[in-house]
Amino acid sequence: MKVPGPDHPITIERNPSRVVVTVAGRIIADTRDALTLREAHYPPVYYVPRKDVDIALLERTEHSTYCPYKGDAAYFSIPSGGEHAINAIWTYESPYTAVEPIREHLAFYSDRVDSIEERE
Secondary structure (H helix, E strand, O other): OOOOOOOEEEEEEOOOOEEEEEEEEEEEEEEEOOOOEEEEEOOEEEEEEHHHHHHHHHHEEEEEEOOOOOOOOOEEEEEEEHHHHOOEEEEEEOOOHHHHHHHEEEEEEEOOOEEEEEOO
């Protein structure tokens, strides 16, 4: 396990805005409790609590990936979004201690959903 350090900084902060994710004209996620994860040179990513995601609209897939800084990621597709939304969501169900706050949260690929918006 690699621990984030000066060469690969990771920060996790509570996002003060409402975050809404839509696919195929439906709201998939709506929360005021999102986390914003910033990692090295990558764009910020919103992590939405599972409680604020309509899990009934998702389908777990067999796809998985590994990140040396966060752990093993599992994936979900959004069937209503068609092929565009395959493996559109990832989650770290047992993240490394350094990123423990993202447990029980889901993240969305911005190019596989219609929108991810910050609202007032």
